[in-house]
Amino acid sequence: MTNRIKELFQKKEKNILSVFCTAGFPELNSIVPILVELQNNGVDMVEIGMPFSDPTADGPVIQYSNTIAINNGMMLKTLFEQLKSIRSQINIPLVLMGYFNPVYQYGIDNFLKDAQACGIDGIIIPDLPMYEYETMYQSTFEAHQLQNIFLVTPQTSEARIRKIDALTDAFIYVVSSNAITGGTSNIQENQERYFQYIKSLNLKNPTLIGFGIKDKSTFETACKYANGAIIGTAFINAIDKSSNLTKDISQFIRNIKTV
Amino acid sequence: MAQSTNFKSKYQVNEQGYYGQFGGAYIPEMLHPNIEELQQKYLEIIYDEAFQHEFHALLKDYVGRPTPLYFAKRLSEKFNTQIYLKREDLCHTGAHKVNNTIGQILLAKRLGKTRIIAETGAGQHGVATATVCALMNLPCVVYMGEVDIQRQAPNVKRMQMLGAEVRPATSGSKTLKDATNEAMRDWIANPTDTHYIIGSVVGPHPFPDMVARFQSVISEEMKQQLKEKTGNENPNYVVACVGGGSNAAGAFYHFLDNEAVQLVAVEAAGHGVHSGMSAATTQLGRIGVLHSSKTLFMQTEDGQVIEPHSISAGLDYPGIGPIHANLFDTQRATFLSATDTEALQAVQLLARTEGIIPALESAHAIAVLDRIGAKPTDVVVVNLSGRGDKDLDTYIRELQ
Structure with a gap:
């Protein structure tokens, strides 16, 4: 089976826009209509956030969206119900992103089986480290043909980046700075040096830059050094309390992408 | 602190950072x-x-160690056993x-x-x-x-x-x-x-x-002090309260591999274990990953963390450390619990029998002394982890 993530990067090498959205936010059933709008507006890939009560790598906005989603009653089994026939409407790559504990409670094998059944292409679990992945879970991921996507940060050594590059076959999530999600400043010179350094490593996997990408200017800067970028917090802010998702999503994406 | 860099004990962390199935670095x-x-x-x-x-x-010179190991005569008479209090409450800043x-x-x-x-x-x-x-x-x-x-x-x-x-x-x-x-x-x-x-x-x-290693000075001193006072460095029981579990880890540390020493960990039952207002992790929790470690904690079916309750802020935590999850899992330690009310009664008891006002956390350990099954000749060490000054407002409100 070909993987939609690989196909995407084969088809399109530059300016890939990936959007992160917490499932169950702003309403319990929002995720499917949001996916449709994102696809209609030319977004290349979506990361669907699986809510957790204690998201330690995220800032207040994404934590807030997680809290709302949990209060709305979003659970993993609900999410898989909602995504059951998503592939009849959506053909862009979909990635599930969330913390390890809810996945662990669902059962890794069950989780991967249900994700595969829904047509999910990749998984990002920021607090599942490489050691635990390799020793306990890699074979199960492979059995379900799901790509595990790793993060690298300005603190990650070259040896470790190389190891991550060898271990995955989708893309590498380049965290833009030593920070949690939702940073408000513009991209600094030292960050551009770091992006340049990652680019100079000539990794076999494509790269997407995330954390602090929030508008046209930060998106374009990131795209100079990577195959594209990931926007999360700014999107959550854009749809918070939205009374017209179609209009608000279209406007948000138009403001970022050069048409 | 005695050097122990080998990973042989089944109750100590292994080279991968696990205690049995618990621990790691998520x-x-x-x-x-x-x-x-x-x-x-x-x-x-x-x-x-x-x-x-x-x-x-x-x-x-700064903390004031070794802290005394005090034979609590009147408390011993009350429970008809030999009770020693390890006085961590006398440390500088008031706790271990x-x-x-x-x-x-x-x-x-x-x-x-x-x-x-x-x-x-x-x-x-x-x-x-x-x-x-x-x-x-x-x-x-x-x-x-x-x-x-x-x-x-x-x-x-x-x-x-x-x-x-x-x-x-x-x-x-x-x-x-x-x-x-x-x-x-x-x-x-x-x-x-x-x-x-x-x-x-x-x-x-x-x-x-x-x-655990920094806190292990507690049990290291206990052994020396017991040897001096009773001729035997090993007690029959060590009793300590558990929130995350640092004072219990220190009090148990040098006795972990001597299975003749019974280890008793006391959790906070809040309003009662099944009241929905409790912090009794081993009774209410399941294995999962919280705060970067695989351990037991209170969570929903979907893996969201459940808010605990205890009158004692130091025990008001939804999980326990992986070392304790393993002691529970292997049944090396006995886990008991005390309610808010029982803890408050224990505060009053210790104040009146020994002239010591304990912290609410430590009072949970005192509260189970009638339930551990100690015989009259048994030596029971209670780790009195902190003093009650910080809890005076609560005591004034609750005990009048």
């Missing part, structure tokens, strides 16, 4: 270099001769927490760190951290839940007097769990200059093991 990539550095260096640093010398000198903060600040200095962060619930660990930061002239930020800032106002003032900045954790339930999240976020944003002094035997490996 950290986001941003923290990987910090944790890896600690994992590689902590044993070498803390067993270095100069480190040991400095650590023990401070424990002796300072044993760990002294150790970790010396470690932070050797790692070249220039800024300290910590989380705190009741404020005892925050005060102990602010204290050692003042001592070592390092800037200190303590994260504390907004709710706890309201209910533990005197400790907030103490930390500020000591020069620390107290930052409110405003997310989630605004208590200890959320303060821990905020401290983790700070560390992610400041990975190179900052050391995070975790206050209990929780968090990613090597924190649980490191904190």
Whole structure:
């Protein structure tokens, strides 16, 4: 089976826009209509956030969206119900992103089986480290043909980046700075040096830059050094309390992408 | 602290950072270099001769160690057994927490760190951290839940007097769990200059093991003192309260491999184990990953963390450290629980029989003494982890 993530990067090498959205936010059933709008507006890939009560790598906005989603009653089994026939409407790559504990409670094998059944292409679990992945879970991921996507940060050594590059076959999530999600400043010179350094490593996997990408200017800067970028917090802010998702999503994406 | 760098004991951490199936380091990539550095260096640093010398000198002259092991005659008569109290309440700052903060600040200095962060619930660990930061002239930020800032106002003032900045954790339930999240976020944003002094035997490996080793001075002294007083360095029972479990880890440490010594851990049952207002983790929890470690904690079917309740802020935590999860799983330790009411009665009892007003946390350990099954000749050591000054407002309100 070909993987939609690989196909995407084969088809399109530059300016890939990936959007992160917490499932169950702003309403319990929002995720499917949001996916449709994102696809209609030319977004290349979506990361669907699986809510957790204690998201330690995220800032207040994404934590807030997680809290709302949990209060709305979003659970993993609900999410898989909602995504059951998503592939009849959506053909862009979909990635599930969330913390390890809810996945662990669902059962890794069950989780991967249900994700595969829904047509999910990749998984990002920021607090599942490489050691635990390799020793306990890699074979199960492979059995379900799901790509595990790793993060690298300005603190990650070259040896470790190389190891991550060898271990995955989708893309590498380049965290833009030593920070949690939702940073408000513009991209600094030292960050551009770091992006340049990652680019100079000539990794076999494509790269997407995330954390602090929030508008046209930060998106374009990131795209100079990577195959594209990931926007999360700014999107959550854009749809918070939205009374017209179609209009608000279209406007948000138009403001970022050069048409 | 006796050197023990071998990983042979089945109750100690193994080389991969696990206690049986519990432990590990489930950290986001941003923290990987910090944790890896600690994992590689902590044993070498803390067993270095100069480190040991400095650590023990401070424990002796600054903290006031060894703390007494006191034969509680009237309490013994009441429960018809031989009860000794390990007086951690007499440590500088009023609890055992300072044993760990002294150790970790010396470690932070050797790692070249220039800024300290910590989380705190009741404020005892925050005060102990602010204290050692003042001592070592390092800037200190303590994260504390907004709710706890309201209910533990005197400790907030103490930390500020000591020069620390107290930052409110405003997310989630605004208590200890959320303060821990905020401290983790700070560390992610400041990975190179900052050391995070975790206050209990929780968090990613090597924190649980490191904190247990710094607290193990408690049981090391117990052995020497018991030998002097009873002729036998091993008691029949060691009893300690468990929130995250740092005082219990220290009190159990040197007895772990001697199965003749019965270890009793006491959790906070709050309004009652099944009242929905409890912190009795081993009875209500399941295995999962919380605060970067695989352990037992209270959670929903879907793996969301459940808010605990205890009258004692120090035990008001939804999980226990992986060392204790393993002691429970292997049945090496017996886990009991005491309710808020039982703990308050135990405060009153200890005050009236021995003239000692304990912390609410420590009172949970006193509260189960009629239930452990000790015979008249048995030697029972209770780790009296802290004193009751910080709880006076609660005592005035609840005990009149």
